[in-house]
Amino acid sequence: MxxxxxxRTGEPVDAAPARRGLTRVVAHVTGHDTTALRVLLLADVLVRALELGGTPVWALLGGERRQPDLRATAAALGIRPFEDGGDTGAGLGAAQVIHVVGDSDAGLPGRGPGAGSGSRAEGGSGSVTAAGSDTERVADGRRASGGAHAADPEGAADRAPAFDTARSADTAPASSSAGAASHALAGVHFAVAPVASVAPVAPVRSAGPADAGMPGGADPAVVRLALLSRPRSEPVPLDADALRDAEDTLVRWRRAVAGWAREPSRAIPEEVRGELRAAWEDDLDVLGVLRVLRRVETSDLAAGARFETYAYADRLLGLELTRDVGSPA
Incomplete structure (x- = not known):
């Protein structure tokens, strides 16, 4: 579970109701910067974790409506579409409501002054939600989602705009007010620390590739991994060093997965499967999931078992680790 x-309380709570009733995940975000994107990304991963546990989820986008720039960049990072939230209070059959909010601007009760990052952030973190989704299906090593999470037919990922890096925590009153408003929202509050620093943003090209507008011109999957490589309670750097480390890891893992796929498939050892689930079910410890994958990478498990382990974990991570399967060596 x-x-x-x-x-708000610092206490652990069940993210899903005992009888697997509907859980509503509402990500609160204003503006378009990397901190807002990190909140949105963690909301996406939270939805994935709930779905992997068999919980029906309705994921919604709170805060400002009609944010095409944020949605386009989110699509480039593999964040599934979010519905506009409307009324984000309880109701509509939801047995649980989780509000994913930015830590630094939310001023959440019970955390005290200076809680969260304690440092100037790249962008004001508002609140974020994710959109409802059908249960994720994996076929031929690639993700395929139905319903509200289907791929963007307009190709928004290829037109992702540049992040707004001109903002700072001191110049985002709208985000602060949005965070303050979240105090009155009933349900669980899931806080995400801000992005602390950002690499220069590549210029946007009207018909350029999906990495147009990404920090440092990085592959969107590299940016996604960099944002997931720190505990969500800590500010995350998105600088050149962080992007380089994420790129090295992603390239190595994709190459390894493609190689393992050439061997007969083997079942994931129950011990490894249990370690993965124990990690993400413990306060969505994505870093713990990454540690398990690093151990498996150099283990003596059969190649087929390592492939299945990475494919399974990627249902949570969304890094397209099986992308190079079948490509020339």
């Missing part, structure tokens, strides 16, 4: 820490 996935348990997360309620930022």
């Amino acid at each position: 996935l348990r997360i820490t309620d930022a």
Whole structure:
């Protein structure tokens, strides 16, 4: 059972109701910067974790409506579409409501002054939600989602705009007010720390590739991994060093997975499967999931078992680790 820490009380709570009733995940975000994107990304991963546990989820986008720039960049990072939230309170059959909020601007009760990052962030973190989804299906090594999470037919990922890096925590009153408003929202509050620094953003090209507008011109999957490589309670750097480390890891893992796929498939050892689930069910410890993958990478498990392990974990991570399967060596 996935348990997360309620930022208002500091206490762990069940993310899903005992009878697997509907859980509503509402990501609150204003503006378009990398901190807002990190909140949105963690909401996406939270939805994936709930779905992997068999919980029906309705994921919604709170805060400002009609944010095409943020949605386009989110699509480039593999974040599934989010519905506009409307009324984000309880109701509509939801047995649980989880509000994914930015830690630094939310001023959440019970955390005290200076809680969260304690440092100037690249962008004001508002609140973020994710959109409802059908249960994820994996076929031929690639993700395929139905319903509200189907791929963007307009190709928004190829037109992702540049991040707004001109903002700072001191110049985002709208985000602060949005965070303050979240105090009154009933349900669990899941806080995400801000992005602390950002590499220069590549210029946007009207018909350029999906990495147009990404920090440092990085592959969107590299940016996604960099944002997931720190505990969500800590500010994350998105600088050149962080992007380089994420790129090295992603290239190595994709190459390894493609090689393992050439060997007969083997079942994931129950011990490894249990370690993965124990990690993400413990306050959505994505870093723990990455540690398990690093151990498996150099283990003596059969190649087929390592392939299945990485494919399984990628249902949570969304890094397209099986992308190079079948490509020339």
